[in-house]
Amino acid sequence: MALRAVAPPASRSWGVFGLSANQTAGLTADSPVRFETVTAGTLELAGGYAILLPAGRLFRLLAGTAFNFSSGDGTARTVWFDTAGGLAIGTGSRHIPGTSGVFMAEQPISHAIIDTRTGAVPVQLRISQATNASAVAAAFTFAEVVEIG
Numbered sequence: 001m002a003l004r005a006v007a008p009p010a011s012r013s014w015g016v017f018g019l020s021a022n023q024t025a026g027l028t029a030d031s032p033v034r035f036e037t038v039t040a041g042t043l044e045l046a047g048g049y050a051i052l053l054p055a056g057r058l059f060r061l062l063a064g065t066a067f068n069f070s071s072g073d074g075t076a077r078t079v080w081f082d083t084a085g086g087l088a089i090g091t092g093s094r095h096i097p098g099t100s101g102v103f104m105a106e107q108p109i110s111h112a113i114i115d116t117r118t119g120a121v122p123v124q125l126r127i128s129q130a131t132n133a134s135a136v137a138a139a140f141t142f143a144e145v146v147e148i149g
Contacts, residue, residue, distance in 0.1 A: 012147040013054055015043030019138035022068075027133040032124040033065060033078060034136075035143055043145055050083055050122035051145055053114065058149035061090065061112040063125045066140035067133050069097045074132030080112040081126040089114055092128060113148070 017035040026034065032049040046052040053059050067076045079092035090112020110125060125143055127133075 011042075013042050013057065013059075014146045015041030015051065015144075017045070017051060017143040017145075019136065019141055022138050023136040023141075024134065027076075027127060027130050027136070029127060029129055031127050032081075033063070033127065033141065033143075035125070039142075041145075046122045048083070048122075048124070050124045051143065053116050053121045053123060053145070055116050055118075055120045057116050057147050059114050059116065060146050060148050061110075061114065061123060061143070062145075063093075063110045063143040064108055064141065065093060065095065065110070065125070066108065066137040067095045067130075068135040068137055069132050070134040071132045072097055074134075075129065076127060076131070076133045077129040078110045078125055079128045080110055080114075081124045082114065083122045083124055084119075085121070088126075088128070089123075 016039040018037045018039050020037050023034050034049045061080050076095040077092050079088045080090045093110045094107050
């Protein structure tokens, strides 16, 4: 059997993003979670707290957020947002404080798959709803973006 040369797999783009301090401003609907730190990876931040996804690929977006509330009846939701296309993408999250009298399940993960074959796409994690939110806790908030194809 003859040996043949095989090219190594192309490297994939990825990134992990965080907050350097608790976010205590901009906690209203349509405001971005202010990721300003690239913890690891090859992807970069764009202006306006957006993550720039290069053209010609498929990405999985995942974010875990932790909200602090000023009262027990607070709630918050987040969703990934394509800032170039002006639309929400994927599945959003819902946050309810443990002292809430509302009997609902919390789902603190926002998830999306986005195709950038038609061009580079800046994305943000946005707050889509907030009541009595006092901070996004930096220690427990992250975004992870991985090229999947």
